[in-house]
Amino acid sequence: MSTFLDRLLGRVKLSGWLALVAPLLAVLFAAVITSVVLLATGKAPLETFNALAQYGSQPRTMAVIVNTGTEYYISALAVAIGFRMNLFNIGVDGQYRLAAVVAAGVGGAALLPGVLNIILIVVVAVVVGALWAAIAGLLRVTRGVSEVISTIMLNSIATGIGSWLVTNHFGVLRGNELATKELPADSRVPGMALIPGTQLQVTGFIVLALVLGIAYYVLLNRTRFGFELRATGQSESAAVASGISVKKMIVVTMVVSGVVAGLIGMPELLGASYKYSTNFPTGLGFTGIAIALLGRNNAVGMAIGALLWSFLDNSSDTLQLLDISKEIVAIMQGVIVLSVIIAYELVHRYRIVAEQRRVSRELATPQQAEGAAA
Amino acid sequence: MRSIAVLVVGALVAGAAACGGKPPEFSGSDASSMKVGLAYDIGGRGDQSFNDAAASGLDDAKRNLGLRTVKELEATPGETDAQKSERLRVLAEAGYSPIIAVGYAYSEPMKRVAPDFPATRFAIVDDTMARGPNISNLLFAEEQGSFLVGAAAALKSRTGHVGFVGGVQSPLVKKFEIGFTQGVKYIKPEDTVDVKYVAQPPDLTGFDDPAKGRLAAQGMYDAGADVVYQAAGGSGAGVFEAAYQQHAWAIGVDSDQAKTAAPEVRGNILTSMLKKVDVAVYDYIASILDGTVKSGPTVYDLRLGGVDYSTTGGHIRDIQPRLEELKQEIIVGKIKVRAA
Numbered sequence: 282m283s284t285f286l287d288r289l290l291g292r293v294k295l296s297g298w299l300a301l302v303a304p305l306l307a308v309l310f311a312a313v314i315t316s317v318v319l320l321a322t323g324k325a326p327l328e329t330f331n332a333l334a335q336y337g338s339q340p341r342t343m344a345v346i347v348n349t350g351t352e353y354y355i356s357a358l359a360v361a362i363g364f365r366m367n368l369f370n371i372g373v374d375g376q377y378r379l380a381a382v383v384a385a386g387v388g389g390a391a392l393l394p395g396v397l398n399i400i401l402i403v404v405v406a407v408v409v410g411a412l413w414a415a416i417a418g419l420l421r422v423t424r425g426v427s428e429v430i431s432t433i434m435l436n437s438i439a440t441g442i443g444s445w446l447v448t449n450h451f452g453v454l455r456g457n458e459l460a461t462k463e464l465p466a467d468s469r470v471p472g473m474a475l476i477p478g479t480q481l482q483v484t485g486f487i488v489l490a491l492v493l494g495i496a497y498y499v500l501l502n503r504t505r506f507g508f509e510l511r512a513t514g515q516s517e518s519a520a521v522a523s524g525i526s527v528k529k530m531i532v533v534t535m536v537v538s539g540v541v542a543g544l545i546g547m548p549e550l551l552g553a554s555y556k557y558s559t560n561f562p563t564g565l566g567f568t569g570i571a572i573a574l575l576g577r578n579n580a581v582g583m584a585i586g587a588l589l590w591s592f593l594d595n596s597s598d599t600l601q602l603l604d605i606s607k608e609i610v611a612i613m614q615g616v617i618v619l620s621v622i623i624a625y626e627l628v629h630r631y632r633i634v635a636e637q638r639r640v641s642r643e644l645a646t647p648q649q650a651e652g653a654a655a
Numbered sequence: 656m657r658s659i660a661v662l663v664v665g666a667l668v669a670g671a672a673a674c675g676g677k678p679p680e681f682s683g684s685d686a687s688s689m690k691v692g693l694a695y696d697i698g699g700r701g702d703q704s705f706n707d708a709a710a711s712g713l714d715d716a717k718r719n720l721g722l723r724t725v726k727e728l729e730a731t732p733g734e735t736d737a738q739k740s741e742r743l744r745v746l747a748e749a750g751y752s753p754i755i756a757v758g759y760a761y762s763e764p765m766k767r768v769a770p771d772f773p774a775t776r777f778a779i780v781d782d783t784m785a786r787g788p789n790i791s792n793l794l795f796a797e798e799q800g801s802f803l804v805g806a807a808a809a810l811k812s813r814t815g816h817v818g819f820v821g822g823v824q825s826p827l828v829k830k831f832e833i834g835f836t837q838g839v840k841y842i843k844p845e846d847t848v849d850v851k852y853v854a855q856p857p858d859l860t861g862f863d864d865p866a867k868g869r870l871a872a873q874g875m876y877d878a879g880a881d882v883v884y885q886a887a888g889g890s891g892a893g894v895f896e897a898a899y900q901q902h903a904w905a906i907g908v909d910s911d912q913a914k915t916a917a918p919e920v921r922g923n924i925l926t927s928m929l930k931k932v933d934v935a936v937y938d939y940i941a942s943i944l945d946g947t948v949k950s951g952p953t954v955y956d957l958r959l960g961g962v963d964y965s966t967t968g969g970h971i972r973d974i975q976p977r978l979e980e981l982k983q984e985i986i987v988g989k990i991k992v993r994a995a
């Protein structure tokens with residue numbers, strides 16, 4: 282029997298037509314609730330949806346959505362790796378920010394030329410992300426500290442260390458802005474003109490995101506490590522019984538999650554702003570949690586979720602131009618996550634009830650036969 | 656004050672034009688057909704401080720200059736340069752001109768977007784780095800206004816001990832601190848000035864953490880300070896609360912906070928250092944309407960009425976003549992206030 286958490290984190294799969302019904306139901310829920318909110322604030326829902334559709338269908342917008350979505354997707358993957366093992370890595374946020382600050386500082390110093398510097402930056406980011414995540418994993422296995430608590434605290438500490446590094450070591454003053462030194466021109470990752478009709482380039486890191494997505498799928502579904510990870514997530518005692526070292530799994534999973542988290546800031550650092558400043562995106566780790574839930578930890582589902590989330594986030598200016606408050610975006614995002622959770626849960630319950638009926642029907646027939654024999 | 660500022664800006668522009676710079680031609684425009692776009696920093700309209708000052712300048716311009724179409728877009732916490740760029744671009748593509756960006760966070764975005772729209776006028780508050788033929792930089796001599804409230808603090812302090820609470824230790828906020836300290840020391844060289852910042856860049860939460868603002872001020876009052884100046888955005892509310900609890904003085908910032916802060920703490924606000932973003936925004940729009948708009952930096956200082964101190968509550972009535980004297984001495988250059 283599956284628990285609500287199993288179903289929430291996508292450990293139980295729906296099959297056949299039910300797999301299609303759940304997302305459709307979620308979209309329907311979300312549309313209805315958002316319409317009600319819009320009507321309550323005196324705005325025409327159809328007009329709003331129309332404006333959103335128009336915004337989303339422009340080539341320039343699509344490039345913007347893909348670029349933001351790339352960062353969201355990598356973040357969701359980092360979170361999902363933990364989720365699949367019942368590890369709630371709330372610390373993805375601190376992991377990627379600290380990784381990006383250190384990487385920006387090291388990269389800005391231009392110790393190596395060109396591509397070598399890019400490799401150095403990425404390696405530094407990955408190592409910092411992994412080490413920072415490892416702290417929470419080690420605390421959990423040695424002292425039994427819940428990773429939820431430790432990672433939240435580590436987020437604050439990461440903020441403090443980041444500020445200290447920028448203020449006292451890496452910071453360069455430009456006008457009123459204190460930021461790390463800009464990466465030299467030869468260690469930046471170029472974009473690609475993927476979308477016709479706009480000059481805005483799609484970040485080169487979309488390739489990395491795709492590779493990570495595939496690697497996530499393969500790692501979890503086609504490797505022994507993935508099997509042990511999922512097994513530990515489903516039942517720790519069963520995992521122990523089958524010879525899996527749960528402690529080792531916890532540390533390794535946190536580290537892998539931290540490795541991916543370290544990459545979240547790379548599209549911005551290497552492909553967009555080339556420095557860590559006050560405008561460096563914050564909170565991507567939390568966005569990743571929402572998208573992992575939305576995509577039910579599924580590699581494709583999270584990609585769709587990341588694009589949807591990015592589309593809504595970036596549409597706030599267009600909505601404000603129509604005098605629709607930008608807060609409607611946050612409401613829509615919240616409603617969509619809830620709708621997905623509720624829709625899937627409803628479909629799962631329907632499936633369970635239908636199965637029980639089928640089983641009891643099958644059991645009922647021989648029982649009658651027994652009764653007749655007696 | 657406002658009309659004087661307009662005149663002076665006008666004179667400066669005439670001077671610049673005479674020098675033979677090559678700004679694009681912007682003749683006077685019609686207020687009723689002008690579409691003004693305003694891009695806020697985080698907090699937006701209703702922050703009781705910096706953004707609100709810009710909003711009130713826009714409201715004045717609507718009322719007095721006859722603007723019909725204005726659009727205000729708000730920022731989201733944690734957004735990137737790219738997202739801020741899109742905000743400016745959306746406004747420019749929708750035909751808004753001028754487009755006013757509130758806060759130096761728009762520096763990079765402005766650099767990227769303004770060149771793509773050469774026929775659109777842009778202005779940015781608090782930033783000197785984004786330059787271009789169609790960009791006006793609206794700057795403030797925060798150190799001069801802070802000098803005056805520093806003098807007021809020293810004149811009013813009984814303990815010879817005052818404090819400064821900054822939101823984020825950024826170069827901009829340091830200007831407030833440095834001016835304040837100079838003002839205190841100018842009056843009473845032996846006075847103590849405690850300095851504390853709520854956060855360090857790039858962490859901006861220090862502008863929005865009243866609990867930590869309160870803690871910082873509380874520590875100063877406990878140590879014997881009786882006047883604390885805050886330049887801490889939303890965290891300033893905590894400084895006021897601490898002042899109210901201790902029956903001590905606090906000094907507000909940006910807006911006249913004895914009018915905008917929570918009602919119960921208003922009586923503890925000695926004065927506020929006014930950073931008149933409203934004047935700058937209003938003057939900028941007016942200068943476009945009469946065709947005297949100037950690209951590049953304009954520093955709104957005491958002389959232009961861009962910074963000042965407030966007198967709401969009448970707590971500084973007794974020392975006002977002295978403060979006016981100091982103000983004139985700064986304006987004529989007899990007192991030089993350092994910004995860094």
